[in-house]
Amino acid sequence: MKEPAPVTARLHGVSVAIENVTKTYELRDGGDLLALDRVDLTIAPGEFVSIVGPSGCGKSTLLSLVAGLVPVSTGKILIDGEEVRRPHAKVGVVFQTDLLLYWRSVMDNIMLPIEIKGWRRRDYLPRAARLLEQVGLAGFESKYPSELSGGMRQRTAICRALVQEPGLLLMDEPFGALDALTREQMIIDLQAMWLSVGSTVLFITHSIEEAVFLADRVLVMSPRPGRIDLDRTIEIPRPRSWRSRTDAKFIEYMSEIRGIFETRGVLKA
Numbered sequence: 001m002k003e004p005a006p007v008t009a010r011l012h013g014v015s016v017a018i019e020n021v022t023k024t025y026e027l028r029d030g031g032d033l034l035a036l037d038r039v040d041l042t043i044a045p046g047e048f049v050s051i052v053g054p055s056g057c058g059k060s061t062l063l064s065l066v067a068g069l070v071p072v073s074t075g076k077i078l079i080d081g082e083e084v085r086r087p088h089a090k091v092g093v094v095f096q097t098d099l100l101l102y103w104r105s106v107m108d109n110i111m112l113p114i115e116i117k118g119w120r121r122r123d124y125l126p127r128a129a130r131l132l133e134q135v136g137l138a139g140f141e142s143k144y145p146s147e148l149s150g151g152m153r154q155r156t157a158i159c160r161a162l163v164q165e166p167g168l169l170l171m172d173e174p175f176g177a178l179d180a181l182t183r184e185q186m187i188i189d190l191q192a193m194w195l196s197v198g199s200t201v202l203f204i205t206h207s208i209e210e211a212v213f214l215a216d217r218v219l220v221m222s223p224r225p226g227r228i229d230l231d232r233t234i235e236i237p238r239p240r241s242w243r244s245r246t247d248a249k250f251i252e253y254m255s256e257i258r259g260i261f262e263t264r265g266v267l268k269a
Contacts, residue, residue, distance in 0.1 A: 013046035013200035014167035021075035037225035050211035058226025092161030098153040107141040151182040
């Protein structure tokens with residue numbers, strides 16, 4: 001991937017406020033499942049925040065609430081001061097699976113949200129082309145998902161989320177299904193792209209290393225019901241390289257987060 005360069009002018013990331021949010025699911029047997037319990041969180045415009053926690057702790061539930069895909073049970077979520085009650089126009093989402101439509105080309109997949117919103121396709125084609133160039137997919141515009149590797153498909157999915165110029169990018173374990181080497185390259189690529197576009201990012205992961213490497217702040221969630229056990233600012237200069245993982249500060253952050261999981265019994269010391 002090329003060095004960070006403007007795709008267009010830097011976007012203005014949005015602010016996010018999560019205020020005393022609880023999410024309870026009704027079970028088929030008539031009982032209730034408390035997934036999230038009184039979560040409070042603020043994210044500044046343009047900030048990259050990672051959330052790490054064990055399976056079932058409510059990470060993906062929290063992301064779905066912010067995306068407006070499911071309603072909160074109590075509390076409220078605001079994006080730029082506007083309460084979230086439905087999917088928000090300023091939000092783009094990237095999931096663990098790329099969810100590309102196999103019958104559409106790379107370019108047509110990227111342009112899908114533009115078509116759904118009824119915007120003029122021609123206005124966004126130059127941006128889509130620049131995004132593809134930035135992630136190393138220039139020349140693949142007419143290819144179909146079956147002709148791409150897993151990493152290439154996920155790069156396409158990220159371009160699809162960014163082409164609509166979202167103020168907030170939500171990412172739910174986007175690299176979890178990739179092999180180790182592809183995953184490492186995608187992490188480097190994501191950092192470069194974020195540095196160039198300036199969106200606010202909420203990034204969900206199981207990987208402590210991934211969370212620390214990418215984020216301005218790492219949030220550690222407890223086992224269900226999900227609460228925020230730690231909110232740690234990551235003070236490592238950018239851009240970061242994989243050599244950063246051997247720095248004493250990086251190792252210190254990793255150890256602190258791992259220690260919380262050990263205390264909780266999620267990891268064995």
